[in-house]
Amino acid sequence: MKLDIVTIFPDYFAPLDVSLLGKARQRGDVDAHVHDLRGWAHDRHRTVDDTPYGGGPGMVMKPEPWGEALDAIVPPGSSARLVVPTPSGRPFTQELAGAYAAEPWLVFACGRYEGIDARVIEDARSRMPVDEVSIGDYVLAGGESAVLVMVEAVTRLLPGVLGNAGSAADDSFAPGRMEALLEGPVYTKPPDWRGRPVPPVLMSGNHGAIARWRRDEALRRTAAIRPELIARNALDDADRRTLSE
Numbered sequence: 001m002k003l004d005i006v007t008i009f010p011d012y013f014a015p016l017d018v019s020l021l022g023k024a025r026q027r028g029d030v031d032a033h034v035h036d037l038r039g040w041a042h043d044r045h046r047t048v049d050d051t052p053y054g055g056g057p058g059m060v061m062k063p064e065p066w067g068e069a070l071d072a073i074v075p076p077g078s079s080a081r082l083v084v085p086t087p088s089g090r091p092f093t094q095e096l097a098g099a100y101a102a103e104p105w106l107v108f109a110c111g112r113y114e115g116i117d118a119r120v121i122e123d124a125r126s127r128m129p130v131d132e133v134s135i136g137d138y139v140l141a142g143g144e145s146a147v148l149v150m151v152e153a154v155t156r157l158l159p160g161v162l163g164n165a166g167s168a169a170d171d172s173f174a175p176g177r178m179e180a181l182l183e184g185p186v187y188t189k190p191p192d193w194r195g196r197p198v199p200p201v202l203m204s205g206n207h208g209a210i211a212r213w214r215r216d217e218a219l220r221r222t223a224a225i226r227p228e229l230i231a232r233n234a235l236d237d238a239d240r241r242t243l244s245e
């Protein structure tokens, strides 16, 4: 997967060199490049923002640097998808992360201030798919943190990035039988810690009973914390019995 990130704070993306993603980059599984938008701002102060038409607080990111940056990074006819983090975007979900993990090339545009001049998105849409995406119903100072979240959620799904390929399949919201359930509790050694034992079923070696217990815990957690998700799952009789307890 090819990733390009355009930002006025390139140092924000130092985390791309650590942990699983850093290893994926070293292996060449992820070809990530961070670009400083000011490289396409040609005045003496390398200005990237200006006052909003129509008045109002704050500043808006100028279209010219963005247009030149995207022209330079994404040649005409290439296969890139532009992703723009914004609180006014479509929700970023595990499903969308899975769709992005199948994309050959993602370009992330990190807005700052009050946002990017709308014509930048319009112009980009004339030559590539563009998604405006929100990681949640809150406002950040810029898109950089949202891009770090999305890049981690997407790249962990790429083959070979997670040490245990099955791990992603058991995630909360992972496609399949656990699709819209919150993951239940997990345990490791010691078997008893501060007088708190590990649930015995997890040490029984009975894989069917363990799978049932894990699903029951996920159902109970989801019903307690995110009851609106329950209806998104295909429930069997055992599930319904658990939820009726």
Ligand SMILES: NC(=O)c1ccno1
Pocket: 085, 086, 087, 133, 134, 135, 136, 137, 138, 139, 140, 141, 142, 143, 146
């Ligand atoms: N909620 C968001 O995704 C966001 C992006 C930039 N500011 O907020």
